[in-house]
Amino acid sequence: MILDRAIVLFVLVAIGVAGCERERRDFQTPPSGAQATRSLRMTDITPGAPEPTSSARNPLEENAFALAQGKRLFHWYNCNACHGDGGGGSMGPALMDDVWIYGSEPANVFATIVQGRPNGMPSFGGRIPDKELWQLVAYVRSLSGQVEKTTATGRDDSIMVKPGENRMDPQKPVQATPSSASEHP
Amino acid sequence: MIPAQDVLAPAGPQAAQIHALWQLMLWMCTAVFALVVAAAWIAVLRRRRDVLEPLQGADTPAQSRRVARIIGIAVALSALGLAVLIVASIGTDRALAGLPHDDALHIELTGHQWWWEATYDSVDPSKMFTTANELHIPVGRAVIFTLKADDVIHSLWVPNLHGKKDLVPGRTATHLIRADTPGIYRGQCAEFCGYQHAWMSLLVIADPPDQYAAWEARQRQPAGEPPDAQAVRGRDVFERGTCAICHTVEGTRAQGKHAPDLTHLASRMTIGAVALDNTPANRAAWIVDPQRFKPGVNMPAHNLPAEELGALLHYLETLR
Numbered sequence: 001m002i003l004d005r006a007i008v009l010f011v012l013v014a015i016g017v018a019g020c021e022r023e024r025r026d027f028q029t030p031p032s033g034a035q036a037t038r039s040l041r042m043t044d045i046t047p048g049a050p051e052p053t054s055s056a057r058n059p060l061e062e063n064a065f066a067l068a069q070g071k072r073l074f075h076w077y078n079c080n081a082c083h084g085d086g087g088g089g090s091m092g093p094a095l096m097d098d099v100w101i102y103g104s105e106p107a108n109v110f111a112t113i114v115q116g117r118p119n120g121m122p123s124f125g126g127r128i129p130d131k132e133l134w135q136l137v138a139y140v141r142s143l144s145g146q147v148e149k150t151t152a153t154g155r156d157d158s159i160m161v162k163p164g165e166n167r168m169d170p171q172k173p174v175q176a177t178p179s180s181a182s183e184h185p
Numbered sequence: 186m187i188p189a190q191d192v193l194a195p196a197g198p199q200a201a202q203i204h205a206l207w208q209l210m211l212w213m214c215t216a217v218f219a220l221v222v223a224a225a226w227i228a229v230l231r232r233r234r235d236v237l238e239p240l241q242g243a244d245t246p247a248q249s250r251r252v253a254r255i256i257g258i259a260v261a262l263s264a265l266g267l268a269v270l271i272v273a274s275i276g277t278d279r280a281l282a283g284l285p286h287d288d289a290l291h292i293e294l295t296g297h298q299w300w301w302e303a304t305y306d307s308v309d310p311s312k313m314f315t316t317a318n319e320l321h322i323p324v325g326r327a328v329i330f331t332l333k334a335d336d337v338i339h340s341l342w343v344p345n346l347h348g349k350k351d352l353v354p355g356r357t358a359t360h361l362i363r364a365d366t367p368g369i370y371r372g373q374c375a376e377f378c379g380y381q382h383a384w385m386s387l388l389v390i391a392d393p394p395d396q397y398a399a400w401e402a403r404q405r406q407p408a409g410e411p412p413d414a415q416a417v418r419g420r421d422v423f424e425r426g427t428c429a430i431c432h433t434v435e436g437t438r439a440q441g442k443h444a445p446d447l448t449h450l451a452s453r454m455t456i457g458a459v460a461l462d463n464t465p466a467n468r469a470a471w472i473v474d475p476q477r478f479k480p481g482v483n484m485p486a487h488n489l490p491a492e493e494l495g496a497l498l499h500y501l502e503t504l505r
Contacts, residue, residue: 025380025481027476027480027481076431076443077430126425126426126427127426127427127429127430128427128430129427129485129486129487131485132485157336157354
């Protein structure tokens with residue numbers, strides 16, 4: 001009986017402590033992007049046996065503050081001009097759907113922002129510091145429900161054109177080729 | 186040296202009105218307090234004397250009249266005192282709103298986390314200019330602030346010049362001030378707005394009209410061509426790196442709108458919204474690690490190579 005209570009208490013405390021991490025604000029330690037993009041490839045053809053592509057996690061995806069900052073930067077850096085407010089898409093492809101042209105993993109999104117992509121995506125390499133890039137990556141992935149609902153942002157600073165990112169159902173990423181993607185921008 | 190903000194040292198008519206009202210309220214309330222305490226003491230001492238005497242029956246008619254008269258006088262005095270305070274408050278409010286402002290200077294002041302953006306308005310758009318955290322105003326001329334907020338609620342408070350006024354996102358408010366004494370007046374955000382609320386300060390510098398005109402003329406100028414090769418290199422670092430994506434330097438390709446305008450950075454007294462003195466060493470320290478001075482500030486740390494940092498600092502020094 002006492003053991004049961006202790007276990008329940010332990011679980012409750014563990015949940016509470018995990019919840020604290022969600023709001024943690026690390027101002028001093030910028031994550032480095034170099035490691036994550038090292039194994040990133042633009043083609044499936046490899047010498048020798050096939051290797052899995054990078055699946056580096058983005059620790060900032062588990063942090064509500066980082067996601068909120070990413071959302072702010074999404075507007076500051078004018079991403080919404082092409083990808084639409086809330087990722088609905090306009091000149092650029094929509095980010096709230098399941099279609100990914102250049103990969104959905106955090107490292108893929110990071111590389112897409114840093115390197116730029118054909119047909120209009122500018123290269124932001126050298127323009128945005130690593131930490132801010134990872135915040136953006138986290139937010140971009142949250143647009144299609146790729147991060148936990150408990151950390152995704154819930155409100156806009158302006159009129160909401162769609163439900164908050166924390167209400168997006170996770171979309172299973174579908175890989176599109178650049179040419180097929182142009183059919184549904 | 187920046188003097189401390191002081192609500193008891195008014196430097197303009199608005200603050201003087203508020204100060205006068207405050208003095209009236211302070212001394213009146215002090216007097217009322219003293220009278221109440223005195224009355225309480227008299228009652229206590231009288232009661233003690235009464236206890237020694239044998240209990241009497243009901244009050245005589247003469248005693249009842251006396252008590253009624255005393256209560257009547259006390260109520261009348263209280264009502265009169267409150268009326269004086271109400272009239273004085275209304276009069277102060279009217280005086281604050283009635284400051285003549287026909288030739289007023291218009292400044293749009295936007296609160297950001299955690300700095301102030303000031304755009305000096307003009308009917309001629311080419312004469313408008315933007316600065317940050319350090320406002321110059323002419324002595325003896327009214328200034329109308331149009332107050333906006335970019336993210337959360339802030340509040341403008343320059344105690345030597347006026348009371349507080351909130352800046353609310355999605356709304357505009359106006360604030361009318363005038364400085365009659367030249368000087369440097371420190372202001373402070375007075376509504377908690379996040380981690381660095383305490384370091385969201387601004388300076389209002391009241392200049393004699395001719396000095397102000399000279400300052401204004403200089404602020405309207407874009408940044409000139411860099412004077413030497415190192416400054417050109419510094420401008421390249423600024424334009425092609427991360428600086429330009431948030432900061433503006435007029436006359437260059439740097440046109441970011443999410444951080445203080447740096448066109449005349451070197452002419453300011455402080456950086457980081459009055460967080461640090463504006464010296465080359467502080468500028469370097471700020472660029473390398475702003476989180477050390479204002480944890481949570483939106484300016485990221487920059488691990489620039491020494492050559493680039495040196496050139497950048499040299500260029501910033503030319504932005505006068």
